[in-house]
Amino acid sequence: MTRPIETEEFVEAAHRPSVLDPDIPRWLRPVASVLMQLNRLMLGVGMVAALGAACVLTSSVVSRYVMHASTDWQDETAVFCLVGATFLCAAYVQSMRGHVGIEALGGILSPQVNRFRQMVVDCVSFAFCLFFGWKSWTLLHEAWVDKQTTSSTWGPPLSIPYGLMSVGMTLLCLQIAVQIAADGNRILHARNR
Numbered sequence: 343m344t345r346p347i348e349t350e351e352f353v354e355a356a357h358r359p360s361v362l363d364p365d366i367p368r369w370l371r372p373v374a375s376v377l378m379q380l381n382r383l384m385l386g387v388g389m390v391a392a393l394g395a396a397c398v399l400t401s402s403v404v405s406r407y408v409m410h411a412s413t414d415w416q417d418e419t420a421v422f423c424l425v426g427a428t429f430l431c432a433a434y435v436q437s438m439r440g441h442v443g444i445e446a447l448g449g450i451l452s453p454q455v456n457r458f459r460q461m462v463v464d465c466v467s468f469a470f471c472l473f474f475g476w477k478s479w480t481l482l483h484e485a486w487v488d489k490q491t492t493s494s495t496w497g498p499p500l501s502i503p504y505g506l507m508s509v510g511m512t513l514l515c516l517q518i519a520v521q522i523a524a525d526g527n528r529i530l531h532a533r534n535r
Contacts (some may be wrong), residue, residue: 365524365531374520380513381434388431395423415496425503429510433517454532461525468518475511482508 366374402416435441448456482504484490491497 363521363524365528366520367523367527370520370523373516377433377513377516377520378437381437381517384430384510384513385434388427388434391423391427391430395420395427398423414494415498418492418494418496418498422498422503422506426506426510429507430513432510433513436514436517436521457525457529457532461522461529464518464522464525468515468522471511471515471518475508475515478504478508478511 362371362374362378398416398420402413402420405411405413405416447459451459482501485500485504490500492500
């Protein structure tokens with residue numbers, strides 16, 4: 343049985359993505375461990391995508407203003423890279439609880455109320471991300487079946503950004519679900535003290 347951790351320990355553990363939260367239930371630890379490795383991999387992919395977008399946009403500026411060349415493909419490539427970086431890295435950011443939050447409430451609430459508040463926020467976030475993920479998968483399916491492309495002259499398939507969104511939101515939902523299980527375990531351990 344794992345021991346409950348205090349708020350300061352939890353914040354410290356949350357900012358160390360290489361360490362699993364000790365309140366994750368034992369049966370969920372293998373999934374959380376695989377998810378942690380996937381999140382690290384997606385972070386690397388996201389870094390390469392962001393760097394690629396920067397290089398593409400820089401070459402676009404040079405091509406347009408120095409050589410007066412058309413750069414239709416470069417804008418869409420950069421957007422696709424940034425969509426990938428944003429969505430694929432969202433679960434990693436969530437694993438560190440790095441998304442924008444209201445810290446003022448955490449400072450004035452008691453530890454018990456703060457744990458409950460955090461679980462409620464995680465549940466609401468999970469519901470939103472679950473809907474967004476489901477919608478992303480339906481958009482991917484439509485784009486794939488209908489062979490939809492962008493309206494530019496290059497016309498890359500829309501399944502690319504929708505696929506990146508779908509995978510990223512699925513990973514984010516899994517990450518939040520693991521954190522909800524840890525939140526629930528933390529609340530149960532606090533009551534059993």
